[in-house]
Amino acid sequence: MGRWVKVAAADTVAEGAPRAVAVDGWEVALWRVGDAFYATDDLCSHAEASLSEGEQVGYRIICPRHGGQFDMRTGQALRFPAAAPIATFPVRVQDGALWIELPE
Numbered sequence: 001m002g003r004w005v006k007v008a009a010a011d012t013v014a015e016g017a018p019r020a021v022a023v024d025g026w027e028v029a030l031w032r033v034g035d036a037f038y039a040t041d042d043l044c045s046h047a048e049a050s051l052s053e054g055e056q057v058g059y060r061i062i063c064p065r066h067g068g069q070f071d072m073r074t075g076q077a078l079r080f081p082a083a084a085p086i087a088t089f090p091v092r093v094q095d096g097a098l099w100i101e102l103p104e
């Protein structure tokens with residue numbers, strides 16, 4: 001069981017305009033698809049790149065550096081050269097704020 005941390009106002013994260021936040025040593029990317037929010041590691045699993053600076057196509061994250069792709073719902077790598085998954089974090093919305101659950 002992790003701990004829940006408030007990370008941003010929900011209305012600061014738009015679909016196609018993700019947001020990176022630093023929280024307790026994690027660099028986390030916040031994503032939105034419709035009314036649903038997702039949180040992933042912001043660092044690509046392939047090399048040094050900030051995924052929130054890449055493109056979003058639906059649930060798909062496209063790394064800005066080499067074009068590797070990930071599913072923001074599961075962290076699964078979808079396209080070479082990304083092969084290893086990225087971390088994902090449970091998200092909840094409460095009183096207009098986004099909370100994520102970090103591992104202990």
Ligand code: FES
Binds near residue numbers: 047
């Ligand atoms: S750094 Fe992301 S695919 Fe290479």
